[in-house]
Amino acid sequence: MLLPLLTPDVVAGRSEVSDAVTVGDEVFSRSDLVGAATSTAERLGAVSRVAIEAVPSMQTVIAVVGALMAGVVVVPVAPDSGTAELRHILDDSGAQAWLGATPTDACGRPHIPVRLYARSWHRHPQPRAGAPAMVMYTSGTTGPPKGVVMTHGAIAAGIDALAQAWQWTPQDTLVHGLPLFHVHGLILGLLGPLRIGGRLVHTVKPTPENYAAHPGSIYFGVPTVWSRMAAAPEHARALRSARLLVSGSAPLPPTVFEALRELTGHEPVERYGMTETLITISTRADGERRPGWVGLPVEGVQTRLRDDAGEDLPHDGEAVGELLVRGPMVASGYLDRPEATAESWLPDGWFATGDAALIDADGMHRIVGRMSTDLIKSGGNRIGAGEIEGSLLGHGSVAEVAVVGVADDDLGQRIVAFVVRAADDPTDPDTLARTLIDHVARSLSAHKRPREIRFVDDLPRNAMGKVVKKKLLTDG
Incomplete structure (x- = not known):
């Protein structure tokens, strides 16, 4: 009770x-x-x-x-x-x-x-x-x-x-x-x-100065907070006495994860959730913390993946599908919107998140984006844009990136990466583009490499700070 x-x-x-x-x-x-x-x-x-x-x-x-x-x-x-x-x-x-x-x-x-x-x-x-x-x-x-x-x-x-x-x-x-x-x-x-x-x-x-000025055992932040903390080593080191650094609301770049580990001595705890579900998946205080992965279902939560036909997908760390969750913290529906509620709250108690994810054999979850904009079907493969973005963010020449699937007569969709270059990066654009494509092919696999790199000054974002990929597809 x-x-x-x-x-x-x-x-x-x-x-x-x-x-x-x-x-x-x-x-x-x-x-x-x-x-x-x-x-x-x-x-x-x-x-x-x-x-x-x-x-x-x-x-x-x-x-x-x-x-x-x-x-x-x-x-x-x-x-x-x-x-x-x-x-x-x-x-x-x-x-x-x-x-x-x-x-x-x-x-x-x-x-x-x-x-x-x-x-x-x-x-x-x-x-x-x-x-x-x-x-x-x-x-x-x-x-x-x-x-x-x-x-x-x-x-x-x-x-x-x-x-x-x-x-x-x-x-x-x-x-x-x-x-x-x-x-x-x-x-x-x-x-x-x-x-x-x-x-x-x-x-x-949530400034680095304010966090450093208040001793605590747990600190909450979103990736923007933690990237600013990583850029302020004198303040980041003040958090070494903490017990947990928790990051959520968006993927934490692997470079920031590594910087925080070096400066604070802590590997950040990443977690996943939505307004509709609260937090259903998290890495544990006493468990593995893997950059780019959000961990295991919390107590009382079940998860599964489904394909476009509604069939279950294997938990093999490769199959990408829509993440479904079920648990006591899931909301009861959308206010006065029975049709929208019925689309996401399934009759058997599962909530369809609309997020593309993969789950490995140990139950670790990785969120690779939204099904509507981040699941790319290229050459017969189902590829998560977030996985490619994480790889590119691990390269020192990349400050920000958004990956989309663009219609292609041959592949169905081809992978295109919109890249904001790191400040003062001197590399020739053509050379850097080839370097980044090879970087993804080596770190992930050849079929996940971008077919095109487009360099931009900034990425379009909504009021919540999230990248608006549909705008990239229409304007890019």
């Missing part, structure tokens, strides 16, 4: 420390947080769903905890949301009010402020494990963002599985500066330490 996600007993039932939660310059003990959150919960009244502009502040922390304790559904909103996206999220979610910091644009919703120093010890009924806790919106790469309904039980199961995989205990101090409107920063980075115990330090901004 799952414990409730957050109740006064769960949050406060750990050893009391005066600095349980730190956000920038604000520091709260665990009892301070419970008292302020309970006071906030009392003032929500008949509200059943609230939007929270997730600025990195103690107000946001209290707003999230208070709403969850009261059984009110939280709708996290990015502070930089544009007008059209903001209105879509508020209207689509049915949010009745804003809770927390004063929003930039209230869009006609009333604002319920959070009083940092108000305290109450009133007890609220515990939400059911199957009750909705959050509606989190996807990045909307294929249309308007869709609301993902996460239950209290799913979030609790996801956190507990990671506690087992990472040996995460109340003795740990988590340090990060990630946004509080994504799975990584909000569910893992805020609700994780509150449920498990220990300390949380949110640095507001």
